[in-house]
Amino acid sequence: MTVAPKISYLDIKEIVLKRIKNFTWAPGSIMPGEIELATEFGCARATVNRAMRELAEDGYIDRKRKAGTRIKSFPTRKAKFVIPIIRDEIELTGATYRYALINREFRDPPDWLRTQMTIPQNTPVLHLMCLHYADSKAFQYEDRWINLNAAPKAVDQDFEEMGPNEWLIKQVPFSDAEITFSTINADTQVADLLNVTVGTALVTLERITWFTNAPITYTKLYFHAGYQMTSRL
Amino acid sequence: MTVAPKISYLDIKEIVLKRIKNFTWAPGSIMPGEIELATEFGCARATVNRAMRELAEDGYIDRKRKAGTRIKSFPTRKAKFVIPIIRDEIELTGATYRYALINREFRDPPDWLRTQMTIPQNTPVLHLMCLHYADSKAFQYEDRWINLNAAPKAVDQDFEEMGPNEWLIKQVPFSDAEITFSTINADTQVADLLNVTVGTALVTLERITWFTNAPITYTKLYFHAGYQMTSRL
DNA sequence: CAGTGGTCTAGACCACGTG
DNA sequence: ACGTGGTCTAGACCACTGT
Structure with missing residues (x-):
């Protein structure tokens, strides 16, 4: 049998991002919670948590305790300019x-x-x-x-x-x-x-x-x- | 006795940043490894890891496997401009x-x-x-x-x-x-x-x-x- | 090869904020 | 009040890379 390599938080980021772009999860709607996703991906909640945390930093989703995680209707564009020496x-x-x-x-x-x-x-x-x-x-x-x-x-x-x-x-x-x-x-x-x-x-x-x-x-x-x-x- | 509230990764970020600014750890030098810091702060390595990872993202330190964590001589200035709707x-x-x-x-x-x-x-x-x-x-x-x-x-x-x-x-x-x-x-x-x-x-x-x-x-x-x-x- | 950071886990408790 | 995300732990294994 083939070995399923353990899923990474990067894989999760990618998959979730694809679903957002696909409209699998519509803009403005609530997406599944961390426990549910952890079950789906067969990994620990901490792994899902990290993926979601970074997606939130990147401006794709909004997270609130109790309220859940919501797809942003208009993603926040954050341009990072490195001020070089x-x-x-x-x-x-x-x-x-x-x-x-x-x-x-x-x-x-x-x-x-x-x-x-x-x-x-x-x-x-x-x-x-x-x-x-x-x-x-x-x-x-x-x-x-x-x-x-x-x-x-x-x-x-x-x-x-x-x-x-x-x-x-x-x-x-x-x-x-x-x-x-x-x-x-x-x-x-x-x-x-x-x-x-x-x-x-x-x-x-x-x-x-x-x-x-x-x-x-x-x-x-x-x-x-x-x-x-x-x-x- | 007073209860010592558990240390947070944010506390660690703050302390470490202070030491960098203090020259406690000189620019260009290697700072202690994660295990050592975890011992000092009395917390799990994962907690130290998160603090250090974010400091690296913020451009204060460079991290390499095996080589350790080094204080940047010239911190990378990253200006983030949010492009608003x-x-x-x-x-x-x-x-x-x-x-x-x-x-x-x-x-x-x-x-x-x-x-x-x-x-x-x-x-x-x-x-x-x-x-x-x-x-x-x-x-x-x-x-x-x-x-x-x-x-x-x-x-x-x-x-x-x-x-x-x-x-x-x-x-x-x-x-x-x-x-x-x-x-x-x-x-x-x-x-x-x-x-x-x-x-x-x-x-x-x-x-x-x-x-x-x-x-x-x-x-x-x-x-x-x-x-x-x-x-x- | 050995040491350091990178990541994952399974479980726990906490804090916030909605209903 | 209670459900969701936020964080911490103790331990484990992996990946990279300097020696």
Whole structure:
């Protein structure tokens, strides 16, 4: 006789997904419970549970205690964009990565920054303007602000060789962050730095980073013209 | 005596994450194995396993059989943007959603579309131009192309009342898709439709959707000026 | 080959939320 | 109140891969 290889939670995910796509279980309806499915597939409930948990994470079903598991009428599309380390992103294309510091100044935070970072008026900040090159082409302009109360060691860093991101990660790794992805028309300054005409549509990414509730740094990244992010669902 | 409530995999995630942030376990180094941690936390290995598996998914650690679990030097930043149903997105702001069909025509696919969708030259396609309003303000312009060989029923749909996305989801739910997020300067047509000045930087989202390897539809969405996506990490 | 993570089991108890 | 999913356990075997 042939041996039936034990069923995996991946097999279950696949089968269940097929039934959803088939309309075997209609959108909006309740599907069988875990015990029932475990019986059908001849496996433990824990195995079914894992499969269903992941399908819920993927946005295909909604699960509620007592109420059961319901097929979503409109699946939630979750696009995951990996924010790569810029050096990696550039070197992945085969180009050579180069970093350059354009400007560095100590100053009081401008109003918009205080609002963004929620820091008091007298907080000393370090403002850096950086360029990241792919070969000799400007790839990304980085507008960086560092809260010196939260990261006092930044005062002694000249940031000539090492970019602020790499340096900060060594000081305060794994912080919480909020990022916003948006778009702007290049002003004269940015257009000059990225070598595009004024008004060109550019992707921008803003990030505020906290460490234990203290806002450490604000960054606004301006990508080169034509930059895009792709994701498979 | 006080009862020690059983430790949860969430507690373990939290503790381990704290140690990573603390440099208790240095970036790049190997951390203790699952059995060891299970002993320390006084729980089953399965519980530790779940915690570690999720931390790996979140991009904090790398796990390999035999080699063990290693702290990532540069954590992978994964920004998850939920692509909302446009009606939901608009109604969530308290505005009223309205849909309007601008144009509808049957034609041969232009070259760029054939390239994007990988369909032969003689494939009949339906081209739709749609507008989505928040109250009376144009919120999003939708440039939609439907492969009529893959979705022949679209021929009989006038798309006057129901948007193509909602209609398609009812025909072919839960398909695979590839989305690209980019930015453009508004041309005269789009500027007119979205009521912005020509050249305004706009966020665009392109999506190609397949069902069982057949490309069904291509969409390019043009968001209103100032649209942004935010994500917490 | 040996060690580590990956998965499965059979059973148990718990927590939430619907009816 | 009670049914469903959420989680934990203790043990087992497997799969990958570094040595």
